[in-house]
Amino acid sequence: MRDSFSLTYRNIKERKARAALTILGITVGIAAVIALMSIGYGMQESITAELVEMADVIVVMPMRMELGSIGTFGSFTDRDLDAVKRIGGVKHAVAMIGEMEEVEYRGEKFMVQIVGIEPRDMDAVFGETVKLEEDGGAGTEASGRALRDNDHKACEIGYSIAHDYFSNEVGVNDRLTINGTKFRVVGIIGKQGGFRSEVDSQIYITTRDSVSVLDNEDISTIFVRVRNIENAEEIAAEIEERIDDNHKLDDFTSAMTMGSAIEQMESIFGILQAVLIAISSISLIVAAMGIMNTILMSVMERTHEIGVMKAIGAKNRNILSLFLLEAGVISVIGGVCGCIAGVIGAHAITFGIQAAFDVEIAAIVKPEVLLGGIAVALVVGMLSGLYPARKASKMSPVEAVRYE
Template sequence: MLKDYSIFAINGIKNRKLRSWLTMIGIIIGITAVVSLIGIGQGLKVAISSQFGDIGTDKLTVMASGGMGPPGTGVVTPLTKDNVKKIEQVNGVKVSAGRLARSIKLEYDNNVKFSMTASMAEGDGRKLIESAMNLEAEKGRLLRDGDSKKTVLGNNLGSENAGFGKQIIAGSNVLIQDEKFEVVGILEKTGSFAVDGIVFMEEDDLRKILDTSDDEYDIIVAQVHPNADIKAVQENIEKVMRKERDVKVGEEDFTVQTPQAVLAQVNSTLFAVQLFVYIIAAISIIVGGIGIMNTMFTSVLERTKEIGIMKSIGAKNSTIFSLFFIESGLIGSIGGIIGAVIGVSMATGLAFIGRMALGSELIRADISIWLVIGSILGSFLLGSIFGVIPAIRASKLNPVDALRHTK
């Protein structure tokens, strides 16, 4: 019986191809948006979570207010070497290290690019920064203590597509702020914009080429002891920093963040963006559902005489209802299938284009089979729900009046 109903519904759609396709547009657009955005959003969440997982949960980052701008510019009120010492004295802190992070001019083979650079501390501070940023050398080596006039580049800067005319390799000489440096290593690709496009050098070298104060830092990284409560350590660091910088609660000119807090902020932002798109997609889907209802009402009107004939030869109200109910659900399902296919293709394509354009492995699509199945089932349910009223109207037609109906 269900097979016969389905054949009847398919024939109804075939006989009204243009109207059926136009009806499906809203469903297709909505499902495409939902599948593609959820796919890309989930992919970003997985990739970003893995990045923060590599960093570890025992690191704290202290940043001064302001930003890293053009060469030679820094934050409004920089952190200081004394801040580093005070933070290291906080109960629960194992080691801390200060870093400069600035924008510099990088030149190679007469081609110039502006990139971010970060200073590298020495001793335990170096190990802390390498661990916090998950640094590994793909070619050459990492920086060592005393590596004056030497630099390590992020993977993007050492790639063939970096835009320098020819590829920078370990052993190449580059100009940083018009000063000659030897590239001793190229980092492994991390998928992070911040790491893959960065230039690392010794702290003294960076201070010299940018002519900065010997006392200032932009960032301080702290590692807590294994058994320490990182939240309590964070609060204690904030107290120390407020005292050191003579600011009150709520007036801080610095931030103390954990990887988990940053990850939560990123996920919150992604959710807000996704929520906005979901609302737009939901409106599109509802409009599509209303379109299905309108189409089915028109179909009932056009097939009134046909309904009368079926009833006159013994068709029950439940049979008529099922025919139109299944047809509306089928329209929704077809729209859902097409939307899901387009959504998967769009998410995969956009992620690929993003990776090629931005050089970041963070941009990827993560689409589960349950998302696709759920979208298709949801489309069927939506079509069926919006088809209930037209189906009820069709089932309640008086056979005598229906047979008298003329188009």
């Protein structure tokens, strides 16, 4: 065995450049698959981790499919909210009034989602994850306080509203003009990003202001937290039924549990990942052809040597295993290089995504993926080596010896 390897090693060494290119081919193929899988796992993990934190949440919206499109139609009433609150197992039910309004700051105007909410309910909605922006350090202002029930014409704003929307930074105690009325900024919410990034570009005001100042009392969303996650699906179904009853409509209400959102997300990711891996497998097929070509060339070049080996007593399977080993060694080296390149690539890409899109993703490299990568390389290599190796083993010794 040791001698087979040393023979193989010398044959590969003899054609260094060619072997290196072949190895590069399989490296690229394996690296692509491994990088994509690791990034995929990382994305899945970061998204489901955020969602799991909200697993007890049911989001209720007036939503239905019409002519193939999904949209919101109508709104809820206080009666709906009360009905939801009366359902057993519901811990919190929070009404949110959402409306796009024109917001002006120092002459610049943007349409922004204004959310009317009872300030005391904000903790129930956001839990621990939404906090005021941390102090930016020495010389920067503190980012205020949370919205209070007795606040009048006051608002708490998302991170992007404060820092990105307007050419001037919006700070605590600055005034924003919402639909013609000035609101004082009392607090700035810390950066959310990722799955909660919508919070970053919203402005929160009290329900009372929403009704009296902006003249909007349509509840667009009821945000529910349940006591026991296991009952979430049943409760969601009951919420839909109660509200539909109130409005005497079918399919008026959509109550979506985060659990089902996680499942949906996971299945979407599964499909996405499968497609990406299928695409990157094309490079593996190309690499396989590269190996086959290299071994074919090697067989051609060494025809005479094959003949000599047969003349001095090599059996067909001796020759077969010699060339298969060459294919195997090339592909395993490629596989290992591919794993290394794939891991580096995955981290580089997630780093790039983090920097570019400001989301928290870390590539997750699973050991079984690496082992699988090497195994795939080996199998691909051996299969592509099989044809040339068989060709070599079947050569007639006298013709091969005569070949110069």
